[in-house]
Amino acid sequence: MSSAAMPAASSLRPVFRFAPSPNGRLHLGHVRSALLNAEAARAAGGRFLLRIEDIDPARCRPDYEVMIFDDLAWLGLDWERPVRRQSEHMADYGEALARLEAMGLVYPSFETRAEIARAGADRPDHPKDPDGAPVFPFARADMSAAERYRRRAAGEPFALRLDMAAALAQIGRPLFWQEEGEGRLAVDASLWGDVVLARKEAPTSYHLSVVVDDALQGVTHVIRGTDLKAATAIHRVLQQLLGLPAPVYRHHPLILDADGRKLAKSRGSPTIADLRAAGVAPEEVRRRALEGLPLAPNARRESGTTP
Numbered sequence: 671m672s673s674a675a676m677p678a679a680s681s682l683r684p685v686f687r688f689a690p691s692p693n694g695r696l697h698l699g700h701v702r703s704a705l706l707n708a709e710a711a712r713a714a715g716g717r718f719l720l721r722i723e724d725i726d727p728a729r730c731r732p733d734y735e736v737m738i739f740d741d742l743a744w745l746g747l748d749w750e751r752p753v754r755r756q757s758e759h760m761a762d763y764g765e766a767l768a769r770l771e772a773m774g775l776v777y778p779s780f781e782t783r784a785e786i787a788r789a790g791a792d793r794p795d796h797p798k799d800p801d802g803a804p805v806f807p808f809a810r811a812d813m814s815a816a817e818r819y820r821r822r823a824a825g826e827p828f829a830l831r832l833d834m835a836a837a838l839a840q841i842g843r844p845l846f847w848q849e850e851g852e853g854r855l856a857v858d859a860s861l862w863g864d865v866v867l868a869r870k871e872a873p874t875s876y877h878l879s880v881v882v883d884d885a886l887q888g889v890t891h892v893i894r895g896t897d898l899k900a901a902t903a904i905h906r907v908l909q910q911l912l913g914l915p916a917p918v919y920r921h922h923p924l925i926l927d928a929d930g931r932k933l934a935k936s937r938g939s940p941t942i943a944d945l946r947a948a949g950v951a952p953e954e955v956r957r958r959a960l961e962g963l964p965l966a967p968n969a970r971r972e973s974g975t976t977p
């Protein structure tokens with residue numbers, strides 16, 4: 671009776687994903703993440719998913735999505751179909767947000783980005799979040815719940831924030847995540863303050879949708895750039911609140927330009943399209959994307975000579 675055994679067997683296969691945002695052409699940094707995930711899936715006999723993170727209609731474009739598929743196929747990668755496109759699943763993120771709101775952990779804030787920046791800048795010792803932005807410098811208690819309700823109902827622009835202190839109190843115990851090669855890392859989400867989970871004009875955020883999707887897609891392993899490592903604390907808090915499983919994480923070093931800054935289109939970093947146009951072969955692009963990487967945590971163990 672293999673039919674009963676099949677789902678259990680397939681659910682044991684590790685699931686990896688590459689999750690680009692279609693807001694520009696891919697560069698070598700994206701290729702590094704894509705290759706590491708695809709290779710880890712292959713080595714583990716697992717599945718490799720591609721997810722299009724296109725929740726921001728102002729920055730994401732369907733033609734970039736097509737070019738992502740094209741660049742990845744040119745590199746020799748293959749992924750499972752259908753591809754999950756986040757813009758088609760807003761109801762899933764809305765449902766998660768509603769649950770957090772029902773738990774009393776979300777509140778609308780009405781300060782503009784300029785007001786927040788000014789309040790942070792006015793106090794030079796004001797704490798910065800791990801990304802270097804001022805932690806939200808106002809408090810939920812600054813305004814009554816009734817006033818917040820009234821202003822939201824009146825149609826004012828708002829950001830829905832997670833009340834981080836209340837969330838951590840509700841969880842009531844320390845959280846950790848498993849970082850491959852480093853072990854169990856303690857979560858310090860309070861460094862982030864009351865992060866934005868949605869806005870009036872944007873029904874979800876990166877943090878919320880990534881956590882919901884990793885769970886819905888059964889992702890067991892997340893390999894991504896080290897620029898997202900600190901945000902894993904937020905993701906663990908959301909997973910815990912929503913009762914979602916935590917994947918194993920691995921944050922890889924970024925590829926830096928000659929000035930030591932991370933690659934970016936705005937700084938003229940070459941895209942894969944540029945390299946293709948210059949006649950660079952796919953094997954060479956793959957080599958450059960992985961160049962200088964420390965050995966993978968697992969490979970390090972295996973690299974010793976056998977006695």
Ligand code: GLU
Pocket residue numbers: 689690691723880893894898
């Ligand atoms: N969409 C994110 C990016 O392009 C990656 C998200 C993730 O891997 O968690 O940077």
